[in-house]
Amino acid sequence: MTATLNTTAFTEEWTRWHEEREAALRAPLGWLSLTGLHWLTDSPEHLDGVPGTWWVTDEKVFITAQPADRLVFDGELVAGVSILTPVEGAPGLLVDNDGRQLEVIRRSGQFAVRVHDSAAATLRDFTGVVAYPADPRWVVTGNFTPFETERTVTTGAVVAGLEHHHRAQGTIEFTLKGQRLSLVAFGTPAELRVLFTDATSGVTTYPAARVLTVGAVAEDGTVELDFNRAVNLPCAFTDYATCPVAPAENRLSVAVEAGEQDPRR
Structure with a gap:
């Protein structure tokens, strides 16, 4: 019963977050x-x-x-x-x-x-974003290892000829589906995010990248990655955005069947 209640609370919290996400997308000039x-x-x-x-x-x-x-x-x-x-x-x-x-x-x-x-x-005509059902199994703990100094990681963009320059703070190592994986984290130590693709990219999810906000690093160096909250970049919804693609280091081999799906499917 406790597990059921916990799962229900998790789903309800995700649903509220998802509704807020869709409300933000409906901004009149977003x-x-x-x-x-x-x-x-x-x-x-x-x-x-x-x-x-x-x-x-x-x-x-x-x-x-x-x-x-x-x-x-x-x-x-x-x-x-x-x-x-x-x-x-x-x-x-x-x-x-x-x-x-x-x-x-x-x-x-x-x-x-x-x-x-x-x-x-x-x-x-926007009616919402299709997403995988929320599932606590897609919430994992990662270990953050900072770089000695902040690095700049350059990626391409969905528009040919453009580049994006990201502030990279370190790497996050975690286990998913029995595999030990790593992602380069962008942003600041107080607000990390990861830009990634996986085996669902171009199949059920948008091919260029999804982004996951990780948040702050805990005192013990851990972070929480809730892949249920992986979201599309603006380019998934419009041809008039200039979004980055995922860096080579962040192209996961596993299928992350969580988070938002490709709205153009």
Whole structure:
């Protein structure tokens, strides 16, 4: 009876977490609201469905617009020329256009404009994320071994030609399905995460990678990996994201039949 109660409580807690995850995905101008991704060049040009003229000079984004274009940046209507300087790899700078958000980003030294629209079909038609049933057997304890100094791990991206540079803190060793496995952990010691693939990737789960938030390292050097909470990156839901792929060190040979499945299946 105790085991049944524990399993029921575990499932109920996971269900609450899963519902919160889906609620976040339904944010009016979140990842599901993306309707466009436009890469900028040093030639001034008009972007499809986007007012104004956009280009890049000296690693800055220039916008030329008229008041009638209704572009607003930093609370002011763009009239004439505005200059934006997005940070590499960081969330973009937002330009409002009648409720749409034009997000100006920098990735691998290239600049782009992502279009967020709360009326996007992907957001309107979203009915939830299919996931494996929650199962306590997919919760394992790992041992964290920090690197002597923080390392930078470079991975590719779902967009050809882009790279992602991750802060790697150390490795997590754990046993799953009778196999001794290891993952490189990114983030900070207070908030570790792992980006991984496994034998389900490209079959039932999204092929590029899933991400699992691990959290803080305990005083004894252990961490908890709850693979029931492995989630998709934004690129699983939209073609307009620039997500990383998993590093070679984090491609597991076992099938992790837990967490979110591929929404495009």
